[in-house]
Amino acid sequence: MKCYICAEEGKETDAVAICIVCGMGLCMDHLVREEMEVWKGDYPFPSKKLKKTIPRIVCQVCYSAYKED
Amino acid sequence: MSLSKRFLAELVGTFILVFFGPGAAVITLMIAKGSSPPNPFNIGIGALGGLGDWFAIGMAFALAISAAIYSIGRISGAHINPAVTIALWATKRFPSNEVAPYIVAQLIGASLGSLLFFACVGIEAVTVGGLGATAPFPGISYGQAILAEAIGTFLLMFVIMGVAVDQRAPPGFAGLVIGLTVGGIIITIGNITGSSLNPARTFGPYIGDSLVAGINLWQYFPIYIIGPIIGAVLAALLYDYLTKE
Numbered sequence: 414m415k416c417y418i419c420a421e422e423g424k425e426t427d428a429v430a431i432c433i434v435c436g437m438g439l440c441m442d443h444l445v446r447e448e449m450e451v452w453k454g455d456y457p458f459p460s461k462k463l464k465k466t467i468p469r470i471v472c473q474v475c476y477s478a479y480k481e482d
Numbered sequence: 483m484s485l486s487k488r489f490l491a492e493l494v495g496t497f498i499l500v501f502f503g504p505g506a507a508v509i510t511l512m513i514a515k516g517s518s519p520p521n522p523f524n525i526g527i528g529a530l531g532g533l534g535d536w537f538a539i540g541m542a543f544a545l546a547i548s549a550a551i552y553s554i555g556r557i558s559g560a561h562i563n564p565a566v567t568i569a570l571w572a573t574k575r576f577p578s579n580e581v582a583p584y585i586v587a588q589l590i591g592a593s594l595g596s597l598l599f600f601a602c603v604g605i606e607a608v609t610v611g612g613l614g615a616t617a618p619f620p621g622i623s624y625g626q627a628i629l630a631e632a633i634g635t636f637l638l639m640f641v642i643m644g645v646a647v648d649q650r651a652p653p654g655f656a657g658l659v660i661g662l663t664v665g666g667i668i669i670t671i672g673n674i675t676g677s678s679l680n681p682a683r684t685f686g687p688y689i690g691d692s693l694v695a696g697i698n699l700w701q702y703f704p705i706y707i708i709g710p711i712i713g714a715v716l717a718a719l720l721y722d723y724l725t726k727e
Contacts, residue, residue, distance in 0.1 A: 450555075454556070454559075455555060455556060455561060455646075455653065455654075455656075456551050456555030456556070456559060456646050456656050456657065457555070457558055457559040457561055457566065457570065457642060457646050457647065458559050458575070459483050459488050459556070459557060459558055459559045459577075460483065460556040460557070463484070
């Protein structure tokens, strides 16, 4: 798979990841890797934020869309 | 989440329960004031619409409990009931050092609920409605009242175990189902003991009645401690036994 954004720019770069939201192939220059907080617990137990986080890889378009929220 | 935030959340949750639940009983009694109940077992709740009066009160409790669970469930766990806290502790699901702070928060929240209801309605909330305090109804003995409270709280805790504590339960339904369960229990047990199922729910109106009008119902308070705690602990233990491989 090739990087979609590079392909739009006329370049051909191997993809190293896929955006978890839109499925776009991404090279190292065009991916965003975010650490997501994980909460465990629900009624009748108080929620606790776990020490470990879950990594998420998204493209820059989806990342900026999430940040607008 | 810090203990102080969970303390505050538990206080607010129990406030919601006691303001809106017993508050509905007060309003029912105030509306029925002056009517002639058909028999001594009818103290006014039932004078307007028979068992429909208890249905209305039960629904007020149901919606208040659902509101509390959905709003603070992830913060404090929304026990809003010392019997639930003790049952979770007895089955090693809740830390020992947090039991007392939770119960104190629940008692303060319940007291504020009753006192602020009085502040909203006035003296008739106490003299006519008794702030929705619970007591055995005419003809119901102390022992019968404890038994009824234990059975009612057993059902409540059994449902909590099934729809919330059990990790196989479908998510999102706990608040609705538990609220409606309490509403259903109140319809049946309401005219026996007032259907407290919760020491804090009885404590709030008792404190309010004592402070505002000097009404002393404290001789009945052990009913609403012993019955709910026995019922809740038995339900939690039985559920664990039934689901253990």
